[in-house]
Amino acid sequence: MKIKSQLADLVKQAALNAQNAGALPAFAVSDAFIERPQKKEWGDYATSLPLKLAREAKRAPLQIAQTLAAHFPRDDAVAKVEAAPPGFVNIYLSDAWIxxxxxxxxxxxxxxxxxxPARREKIQVEHVSINPTGPMHVGSGRNGAIGDTLANILQAAGHEVQREFYINDNGTQVRHFGESLYVRYAQSLGRDEEFPEDGYQGAYAVELGKAYAEQYGEKYLQMPREQAARALGRIGIERVVAELRATLERMNVRFDNWFSERSLFESGLFAQVFDALKSKGLLYEKEDATWFAATELGLEKDAVIIRSPSIIAEPDERPTYLAGDVAYVWNKVAVRGFDRAIYVWGADHHGDMPRVYAVARALGLDAERIKILIYQFVNLKSGGELVKMSKRTGEFVTLDELLDEVGADAVRFMLISQSINSTIDFDLEVAKAQSDLxxxxxxxxxxxxxxxxxxxxxxxxxxxxxxxxxxxxxxxxxxxxxxxxxxxxxxxxxxxxxxxxxxxxxxxxxxxxxxxxxxxxxxxxxxxxxxxxxxxxxxxxxxxxxxxxxxxxxxxxxxxxxx
RNA sequence: GUCCGCGUGGCGCAAUUGGAGAGCGCGUUGCUCUGCGAAGGCAAAGGUUGCGAGUUCGAAUCUCGCCGCGGACGCCA
Missing domain, CATH: 1.10.730.10 (Isoleucyl-tRNA Synthetase; Domain 1)
Incomplete structure (x- = not known):
């Protein structure tokens, strides 16, 4: 590390030496960028500075390279410096130094x-943050693998890092989940209940409902249905969060903080941010709902931030996901003062990204401090056949199952081996059958x-x-x-x-x-x-x-x- | 339709502000353990970096157009 900046200084010094000797015309010498040559025959390090200087120096690049090599200062770490066409300076470290x-x-x-680092930053990496309404699937596993590894890397790079999980436990979520659980619970106690249209299907809710029936008996059938659903939803989310934590730990993914979305509203923070946006004229009423005027900030369309009472009765359920997001970004940057807030999001959320940046700018936050990373999906395959993953239909291979079959080390390694920009095709058969390879x-x-x-x-x-x-x-x-x-x-x-x-x-x-x-x-x-x-x-x-x-x-x- | 990501040997992927002759694993072929772990090593074959133009001394990388795949465009979260 130090050697790299040391070499950059030496290159610069070589240029100055050459100028003093009259071998190069006078001009400002920029910092040399030291790179790694592709071939070891080209040395340990190299700089293409001559190619960049050619115009200003009014010399052929190769000639500049030769001049730099000739005027290169002596250094114990450096054994040899050579010019190479079309205009590289190749630097060879000495065996003794190595x-x-x-x-x-x-x-x-x-x-x-x-x-x-030149500046030690306080960085938050927020990742996974899936809806706590069911088990993790492989895509969220990728999120955790990326987020945690990145957090570790930033820490190794000398920064102060906090890993956070954002729990979507706001009113709507609790009720929707709770209603599904209530129905499954009631069904397993022999009641004939119709499953809600937007409910969480799949075996998971059924099992949980059954577990409730065994644990609580008819207790929740005796209270008003809505109240029961909410209570079951809340318990359900807690339980799922605990399971998520356990699954993530199998992959060595751990968090410093589990942040509740609901807390953003209960603490009054959302109300503050809401007022701030309002006073900037970025909120307006339309059809009984409150809209965020994203178009004012150059985005394509406005978005609802508070839903209309005619659609959602309960006041605490009216704020949309965006409401949480605006309060959360303020909380991260302004309240908690992270120098950088890194979000790790799946590709399906990329459309929300511009809004977060826009809100941050509108609130006067430095958008440079916010970085939303979008990773592409994981396709699970089995013998070349695509395995469809959908929470709604309940058809998916859970992360736990994958960990059971393939092993945590292999799963985690595979999930971070590819650039986050590319889709991963994860073939179960291959992963299992070729595990030795x-x-x-x-x-x-x-x-x-x-x-x-x-x-x-x-x-x-x-x-x-x-x-x-x-x-x-x-x-x-x-x-x-x-x-x-x-x-x-x-x-x-x-x-x-x-x-x-x-x-x-x-x-x-x-x-x-x-x-x-x-x-x-x-x-x-x-x-x-x-x-x-x-x-x-x-x-x-x-x-x-x-x-x-x-x-x-x-x-x-x-x-x-x-x- | 608009926006985002991707397209690199048979397969899966790399390639450090745009740098030199595009690398690695799997697979294929051949060689290699009577001394420290052969789950290893050595070698070979295999590429017009989706297609076409442009910018540049230089393009897998940047710009434009086209083709293909995935994703996003809700008073869902």
Whole structure:
């Protein structure tokens, strides 16, 4: 990490040196962007600065590159600097410097990969937040995997992170759910009740109704129906939330805070925000309902924020989802003061996104502090056939079932392996049948393999802490160290781009490079002549294990010592 | 119809402010353990990055048009 900015400074210094020497004309030298070349033959790092400077410097890019290379300051970390067409400066790190980093990595151990950001931010990652009216399906699992991994990454990047689940427990939700439960409850007590048209179908509500019947007997049949439905709805939501929590924990997804939507109304916060919007002329009455004038803010259409009494009788059920959203965004940014509020939403909610941004701007909040991430859906397939998932019809494979069949590590790893922008086709048959070939096992195997090597070393009495890393000169050793050194950069990329998928891809690559090293370099050797190199390699293997473990930890995947 | 996402070897996916010769896994073919885990390693075959134009020294990446797939467009949440 530091090396990267160090190299940027060196490149800049090279440009200044060249100018002072009259080899380059005078012009302001911008900060050099240091990148990773695609091929290792092109060095460890490179900059395309000459290509960008060509116009201003009025020189051919390659010539600038050569000039920069010639005036490059001496540095212990840098072994060689070369110009390459069409205008790159390739920088090669010295083997000695690379080898020496192993001690640095080992010293940092579990903290290796954590960054010190220019500015430490207070960030909230709000994710999953599904309606607590039934079990989780696979799509919400993707939400949790993305959200939690991202939170871990941001934390590793040096920020203060809070993970939050927003519980949709407002009036409407409780009643709708409650009515379905009431009917199922009454039915299982032998009553002939008609199921509501918009009710929550599916086996889940039936089971819950039955459980209520067993637990409470006829208690709720004796009170007014509406009251009973509400009460059952409330208990039901609590129960579902507890189940969601348990399911999520199986995937190592945990929250710091469970935030109640209802609380936004009960605390009076919504009323405040409502007044604020009203005073800005962004609310108006039409057909008995209150509308949010989104078109005033450049959006396509207005939206109802308070429903009309003629449609919804109970006052506390009239606020729409938008009402909660406007109060919530104010709560996050203005009340709780998060520097950044990150939302993780499924693609089906992308239409709500512009409204949240618009409301935030209208309320005078800095929209830059709000980031709504939209991830695409998960298609569940079985032997190539699409399995339809729908809560309404109750036909879906639950996340718990998937976890049972495929295993938490594999599920979580697969759900974050793809860019959030692309749809995941999750084939159950493939996931189950090929579980041994799943990349997660490849990574875990590498970790377990190293653990086994370390155990073996301990048995034969070789300690790694005395290893002299300067002995690490074999190409496979250096290759492995280089791969490990990329880890902090992966964290940085994933954190700045808010893209968790870089992590699993990196882990696979690191595992592969370790395997190659292991094939070429004998680690544990009891030959007296090998004692020194054996200790050094053990230390390197330990660094690789630590890095794999750190990466797996951020992904919420176990790093087993044996498998 | 409008808006959002996607389209990359047979399949599933990557590709760091637009960079050099587009990588990885699965699958296929061949090779590789009588010393530390073969769930491993090495090698080979396989691509006009959906199609067409444009911007640029340079495009999988940006712009426009078309085609295909998914999603969103409620006084639902």
């Amino acid at each position: 080898a020496a980093q192993v001690d640095v990595i080992v010293a940092q151990s579990a903290r290796f990969g954590t960054l010190e 799943n990349p997660v096992y490849y990574v875990q195997y590498a970790h377990a393999r190293i653990a086994s090597i370390l155990r073996h070393a301990a048995e034969v009495g070789i300690a790694s802490d005395a290893g002299d890393v300067a002995l690490l000169r074999h190409p496979a050793e250096l290759e492995l160290i280089r791969a490990i050194l990329r880890y902090p950069e992966i964290i940085e990329i994933a954190a700045t781009k808010l893209e968790p998928h870089h992590l699993p891809h990196y882990a696979i690559e690191l595992a592969g490079i370790f395997h190659a090293f292991y094939k070429q370099c004998r680690v544990v050797s009891t030959e007296p002549a090998d004692a020194a190199i054996s200790r050094a390699r053990l230390k390197l293997a330990g660094a690789a294990k630590q890095t794999l473990a750190n990466a797996l930890a951020l992904m919420g995947v176990r790093a087993p010592d044996a498998m």
